[in-house]
Amino acid sequence: MTKKTKSLVPSIDKAVDIIILLSQKPNRTLKQIYEELGYPASTCFNIITTLEQRGIVEKNKLTSQFKLGTTLMRLGMQLYEDIDIRKVALPIMKTLVAKFGETSYLTIVDYSTYEGVVIDKIESLKTVTVIRSIGSRVPLYASATGKSLLSGLTNDEIEDYFSKVNFVKYTEKTITSKDQLMEELNDIREMGYAITENDMGDGASAVSAPIKDYQGKVVAAVSLSGPSNRMEEQIPLIIPEVKLAAEKISSLL
Known part of the structure; x- marks a missing residue:
């Protein structure tokens, strides 16, 4: 004990x-x-x-x-209003949504459960969307924002994560292997962004990038997400813009 x-x-x-x-x-x-x-x-x-x-x-x-x-x-609304990162990120997220017409999410880690938690979003105005509500939880290993957040964990935190998480294979694309996930996390650290394409079987694809504080620690992730059929052609254009958005938010923090 x-x-x-x-x-x-x-x-x-x-x-x-x-x-x-x-x-x-x-x-x-x-x-x-x-x-x-x-x-x-x-x-x-x-x-x-x-x-x-x-x-x-x-x-x-x-x-x-x-x-x-x-x-x-x-108490929840007080906590919600006190998260300064939202005030910094929202204008930049609005620019992303205006440019591509898809939904942008801001997500952090709940370390008690090692899940991603959506703390804010700017919704697409298109009729067909894949929407997660504020407060929604996402598995770190199967979501773009989750992988961006995972990429910022220390080795000890990642080992702790693997000891607690129960991997669910939502689709054939879902990574449930520790070695495979570690390989992808290393790529995300090098490239500065993460991509998922219907990894959770919800018909959504997303591009995400980690947001860092003044010490270089990943504290959140920003993403742009939409139906896979709409996102497919836009992903190469979205990647640099999402990375730039994360860099701007990090700089302002």
Whole structure:
């Protein structure tokens, strides 16, 4: 058992599990919550009562079902507004979208799960698009922004990532081999961009480039994404523009 594990507060750990469960499966009864998590009913009751009093969860009095409360929404919006990189990146993302007519995403790593999280986007105005909402999570190994983010991890972080990730082969193009992925990451570091072409089976292709802070650490990734049939011919033109966008954002940071 590590020092960090010994320092965990069990009740807080369980409270976080309840919050995450309700974020994924809202409108659950107390019985459904403790059965799904495998926690004692009394423990869940005490934790949920506390969370309810603080506005973190809310109870529907008619159905006795719980969902996340407005306190979390307020805290989430505060965090959302405090991410300075969004203010820097949005004007540059708008230029990308205006030039190519596809959707641009800004993504960061959630190190607790090693997933990419979309923190902002500028949508295409075209009728046929492949849209991910703000807050959406993407696997790092199967998305263009994810690979750009992975390329910035240290060797220790990458080893930690491989020890935790469960590779899913969405299509024949999805890389699920550690050696193959490491080879691609080395190419991305050298070229400065990543490409995916329907790697997740969603009919989308994307070009992404890593964004770096003043110390040269990758802190986010910017991408341009759209339906594969539209993106195919544009990719050679998009690559230098996405790289330039990432460089501009990095410079402003």
